[in-house]
Amino acid sequence: MSSSRIFAFTLGTLSAIGGFIDIGDLVADAQVGARFGLRLAWITLFTVAGIMCFAEMSGRIAVKTRRPALALARARLGPAFALFGLIGSLLVTGLLVMAELAGIAFALELATGLHYLLWIPVAAALVLIVFWTLPFELMERVYGILGLTMLVFVVAVWHLGPDWSDLASSAATLKPTAEESWATYLFYAVALVGAQMTPYEMFFFSSGAIEHRWKPKDLIELRTNVFIGFPLGGILAVAIQAVAYLVFFDAGVTVEHVSQTALPVAVALGKIGLVIAIIGIFAVTFGAALETLFASSYDIAQYFGWSYGKVQPKARAARFTTTTLVLLLGAAAFALTTINPITVTIVAVTCSAALLPFLFLPVLLVGNDRELMGDLANGRLSNAVAVFTIAFSVIVAALAIPLLILTKGGTV
C-alpha cells in the first residue's frame, strides 16, 4: 500500500473520531456524567455498534448503487413514508444546525468573553465562507483533525487522578443514583442515544461516499474509518462523562452550559488544557454545523430529485445551494431569537432518538436486497447487529417523547 494511501486512511479515521462528537454529545455527555457518573456509559457501547453498522451499510449501498441508501429506500416504501421521514429528519437536523451554530458561538464566547449572541452571525458567516470556498474533502479533514483536540478530555481524566475502581464500579452500575428517579435515568439514556447515534451522520456518510465517487475498492478505507474512528469517538464521549463526574458529581452541579463542559478540563490541565478544549469545541461544532447543514440539503434535494452536491459547480446544483443557504440563514435567525440552545439540543436529540427506527429500517431493507446489492449485500453479522439496533431503537423511540414530557426535559 502506498504511503499516500496510508495517509488518506489515517486522515479519514482521525476525521471520524472528531466527527463523532457534536453539540449534542458535548451537552448530553457532560450532563449525564455530572448527574449519573458513568452509570450510563453502557449506552455508548450500543450506540457506537449501531452507528458503525448503519454508517458502513449506507456507505456500502452508496458505493454499490451510486445512490444514497435513504433515497433508494424511499423509492420502495412510497411517497407518504418518504415525506414522513423527510419532515421528521428535517425538523430534527434543522434544530441541530441551529444548535451547532450556537456551539460555535459558545466556543468563541469562552475565548473572548463576548456574549454568544454577538457571535452567531459571525459563526454563520464562517460556515458560509467554508461552504462556498473549501473543497469537500479538505473541509471534512480540516475540522476532523482539529476535532482531535477534544482528546484533551481523555488526558484530563488521567490528570484528575481518579479512583479507577470507583469509575469501574460506576460504569458497572446500571441504575440511577439514590437521588435520581428511574424516569430521569431513562430520559438521559434516550438523550445519549439520540446524541450519539445521529441520523445525519448516516446521511452525510452515504452522500459523502457518492461525492467522493467511491468504488468497491474504497470499501477498505470506508470500513477503517468507521470501525476505528467511531469507537475512538465513543471513548471520547465517555471521557467527557468521566471528567464531568470527577469534578461535578460531589459538588452537586448540574451542567447547563457548554462552558461547564470545558470547566473540568481547566481544573485538570489549567489554561493550556482549557484553550485546547475551546479549540476542540469550536472544531467539532463547526464540523457538525457543516454536516447537519449538508445532510438537510442532501435530504431535500434527494427527495425532490434535484441535482445536488458540494463537488458540483454551484450553478449546476442551484437549488441545492439555495436550500443550503436558506437553511443556514433560518438557523442563524432562530438562534438569534435568544431561545436556549441547550434546551433546543436536548429536545432535538430526544426527537432524533424517536425517529431512529423509521430511518434505520429502510436502510436495512435495501442492504438486504441481493438483486440490487449483489456480493455487497448484508452478511449475517451486519444483519444481526442491525436487527438488534433497530429493536433497541424501537424501545428508545417509544420512550423518548413520554419521558421528555414526564421528566420536563430531564429537569426533575
Place this chain on the structure above:
Amino acid sequence: MDERSPKGSLLAGVLSCIVIAAGALWYLAAPPKGEDGYRERAASSAETVRSQVQVARIWVETLEDAESTHAAVAVGLRQAEADALSAANQFESYEPPSGLVELRDRYSALATEATDALAALRVAAQDEEWERLGELSRPLAPIAAELEGLEEDAET
C-alpha cells in the same frame, strides 16, 4: 363500514398532534399543584441555584490557581448568575399553599443571598478586579450548604 377520506385522516392526525402538543406544553409550564408539588419545586429550584453557586466557586478556584483565562471565568460567572436568577424568579412567581409561606420566605432569603453574591462576582469580573474574586467568593460555600439543607427539608 367506516370509510374515511385521506384528507379526513390527515386532518384528524394533524388535530391529534396539536392537541397532544398543547397538552404537553400545558403540563410543562403548569405551576406546582398542592403541598407536595410546591415542596418538590422548591427543592428542585434550590438545587439549581446551589449548582450555579458551586459552578461559580469552581471557576473562581481555577482563576486563583491560574488554571483558567479571564474571559472564560467572566463567561462562567455571568452564566451562573443568570441561571440562578432565572430559577429563583420562576419559583418566587408561584403562590405558596397556606402553611408553606415559611418555606417560600426561607427560599427567597437564601436565593437573594446567592444571587447577590453571584452578581458581586460578575460585576468584579466585568470590572477586571480579578484579585477580589477570591474574597467575594467566600460566602458561596456556606450559601451552598444552606441551600442543600433547604432542599432536604423541602423534600421531607
